[in-house]
Amino acid sequence: MSERHPSDDAEQLVALLDGELEAGSEAALAERLPDDADLRARLATLDRGGEGVRRAFDLLLDDAPIARLDAILDGAIAATQKPSPTVPARSRPAWGWLRGLLAPAAAALAAGLVGLWLGFAVLGGPAHEEEGGWLAAVASYWALTTPDTLAIAPTPDHLAKGLALASDRLGITLSPAAIALPDADFRGATVFDYDGKPLVQLAYLDADGTPFAYCVIRAAESGSVQPTAGTMGGFNVVHWSAGDGVDRMLIGRVPGAVLERYAALLSERAG
Amino acid sequence: MITSGNEEVRSGLRVHLPALWRFGLVLSRKRETAEELVQATCLRALERADQYQPGTRLDRWLFSILHSIWINDLRARRIRLGEGQVDAETALVFDGAHAIETNILAGQVLARIGRLPDAQRETVLLVYGEGYSYREAADLLGVPIGTIMSRLASARERLAEEGARPGA
Numbered sequence: 414m415s416e417r418h419p420s421d422d423a424e425q426l427v428a429l430l431d432g433e434l435e436a437g438s439e440a441a442l443a444e445r446l447p448d449d450a451d452l453r454a455r456l457a458t459l460d461r462g463g464e465g466v467r468r469a470f471d472l473l474l475d476d477a478p479i480a481r482l483d484a485i486l487d488g489a490i491a492a493t494q495k496p497s498p499t500v501p502a503r504s505r506p507a508w509g510w511l512r513g514l515l516a517p518a519a520a521a522l523a524a525g526l527v528g529l530w531l532g533f534a535v536l537g538g539p540a541h542e543e544e545g546g547w548l549a550a551v552a553s554y555w556a557l558t559t560p561d562t563l564a565i566a567p568t569p570d571h572l573a574k575g576l577a578l579a580s581d582r583l584g585i586t587l588s589p590a591a592i593a594l595p596d597a598d599f600r601g602a603t604v605f606d607y608d609g610k611p612l613v614q615l616a617y618l619d620a621d622g623t624p625f626a627y628c629v630i631r632a633a634e635s636g637s638v639q640p641t642a643g644t645m646g647g648f649n650v651v652h653w654s655a656g657d658g659v660d661r662m663l664i665g666r667v668p669g670a671v672l673e674r675y676a677a678l679l680s681e682r683a684g
Numbered sequence: 685m686i687t688s689g690n691e692e693v694r695s696g697l698r699v700h701l702p703a704l705w706r707f708g709l710v711l712s713r714k715r716e717t718a719e720e721l722v723q724a725t726c727l728r729a730l731e732r733a734d735q736y737q738p739g740t741r742l743d744r745w746l747f748s749i750l751h752s753i754w755i756n757d758l759r760a761r762r763i764r765l766g767e768g769q770v771d772a773e774t775a776l777v778f779d780g781a782h783a784i785e786t787n788i789l790a791g792q793v794l795a796r797i798g799r800l801p802d803a804q805r806e807t808v809l810l811v812y813g814e815g816y817s818y819r820e821a822a823d824l825l826g827v828p829i830g831t832i833m834s835r836l837a838s839a840r841e842r843l844a845e846e847g848a849r850p851g852a
Binding site for chain 2: 590
């Protein structure tokens with residue numbers, strides 16, 4: 414039997430904790446643990462070292478200066494769309510000239526965007542009963558979903574027809590480009606009726622295969638609602654309206670932070 | 685109609701801005717540098733939008749761009765300018781307003797993460813913060829999987845050790 418190094422053990426134990434160990438190695442390790450107090454102690458130490466790490470990173474995400482970051486992106490989009498005077502790939506100092514170029518645009522955009530982002534508030538539920546009605550209905554329906562619900566990938570033809578029908582019923586254009594979300598797999602449009610109003614559900618699987626939906630409903634002429642995050646029925650929810658007679662929501666077990674960014678993207682596209 | 689690569693990249697950037705910023709902050713431990721990294725990543729990703737292969741993970745592509753800019757440009761510049769010495773003062777902390785709401789333990793854990801050596805810290809962020817598999821982390825960082833495992837083991841041991849000290 415070859416010499417086992419302490420570092421090999423640590424690596425195996427970490428892989429065990431992280432679910433990255435193949436079945437054979439996992440079995441071998443499981444066999445050693447009951448009789449090896451040192452090994453067990455190491456496992457406990459490694460486990461303890463991981464405590465609170467995920468949570469600390471999740472909280473750090475909340476620190477992100479979203480308004481400034483959005484303005485930075487807007488500036489970059491503007492800069493890369495300009496008919497360019499040739500821009501050097503690199504110049505010294507590395508970012509000084511760029512900041513000077515983008516600062517006025519970024520500031521103006523930031524001012525405009527601040528209004529949009531001020532509304533990110535975590536609620537326990539929707540603000541108004543009427544507004545809450547359709548959100549709760551969707552959440553109830555979503556409580557019925559399982560991994561099987563969206564397991565079968567529809568054909569492109571099916572997707573196109575579904576979107577066309579949904580667009581027709583809602584009276585707004587839902588093009589593939591308009592509803593495409595990065596790293597998410599669109600699984601189809603379904604038309605429902607809520608209280609006499611057409612309600613469209615666009616279902617997706619995220620990169621990890623977690624289902625979520627973007628739902629759109631014709632609403633009475635309501636005021637605009639800033640993207641508002643909350644939870645309903647165990648799901649993360651973000652709902653908003655541009656005040657154009659259309660209410661929108663995102664729902665799923667996808668992290669709320671991700672839904673908020675999807676909402677930002679979809680709001681931006683809707684103009 | 686196929687979305688142009690540029691539109692996909694723009695959408696990906698919009699969605700991943702906070703995560704990119706967090707990556708930049710964990711790498712550099714300076715908020716100003718994190719924003720520089722995001723800005724540079726946005727520019728490079730948009731300029732190279734045609735290099736993004738539709739159907740592949742857009743978030744992974746954006747993260748690899750940011751990491752490359754850090755390694756090749758910003759970190760190199762900091763070392764050249766003599767800022768490369770680990771400033772004991774550059775701590776990883778929640779910002780003032782937020783720090784009041786978050787619990788003390790999370791702040792301690794974050795500070796400990798901030799004190800990890802660069803290689804361990806970036807690996808911990810990718811695997812435990814972003815949910816990268818060992819394989820994905822190895823690919824992005826350009827190291828063997830065994831290196832990922834040993835970095836994570838060392839990081840966990842170090843975090844556990846710091847956590848065991850009173851007041852740490």
